[in-house]
Amino acid sequence: MQGVMFIVLALVTLFSALMVITRKDPVSSILYLVLTFFCFAGFYVLLGAQFLAAVQIIVYAGAIAVLFLFVVMMLNLREPEAEEGKELIPIWKPLGYAVGIGVGIVFLSYLASSPGPAIPPLNGGDEIYAMGRADFLGKALFTDFILPFEIAGVLLLAAVLGAVALAKKKRV
């Protein structure tokens, strides 16, 4: 059951991710990106990380997708076809291929060297899946990881300050 689910999810994810980078219209790209985010949430559920799945939908499919939409709305992307034929930088495409192949090699070598899949066993029992619940995460977050939690607060503060400083018009 879970194996079948994984394959279906993987196919949908690959399809929607491909659609993201091949669509001409940036808005439909973003809609496929939202579908990809939802698929990620499905993977998290299969991995036993239910809270992360919920957060994935709330933060990525909700908030980050809105951010992407606003970026599209702020940039003037009315006629992407007009730029076709002449590339901004001639080295752009080979550079992209090089980075893609490099990242692929890194991923594959990591997969080859890792001791095994981090997927919980299919009949692993409830205690493995309990680790992904919000109460388990909360116990870990507020005991062992209390300092990273507070640092995350400082990071969010920095994000607030940066956003306001960059985007707010100065008062005359």
Added chain:
Amino acid sequence: MTPNDFLPVLITFFVVGGFAGITLIATHILGPKRYSKEKHDIYECGLDYIGDSRKPFSVKFYLVAVLFVIFDLEVVFMYPWAVNFRHLGLFGFVSMGIFLVILTVGLLYEWKKGALEWE
């Protein structure tokens, strides 16, 4: 909570998607088709439209979206805290208090800077 417990969620997704899809297909097959120029125009609350929707929007909207994401993340951190409130006791209360104070500084900053006002 094993992945099998998420079967109702999956069924909900299929029911919702199926309802939307079947409605679209059914109206396409069953509905009458009378085309006119007005029907193919962009709907703009009954007004004549100007241009299309691919216009650069003001950065003000983006600021609102960024602030939404930040405070969205703040609330995400509160879920694991809330379900453990009794278990964590005073220590959890104080650490969440520090977290909230840090973020309230940000809220006060944007308030004083006028980022919450729509100019």
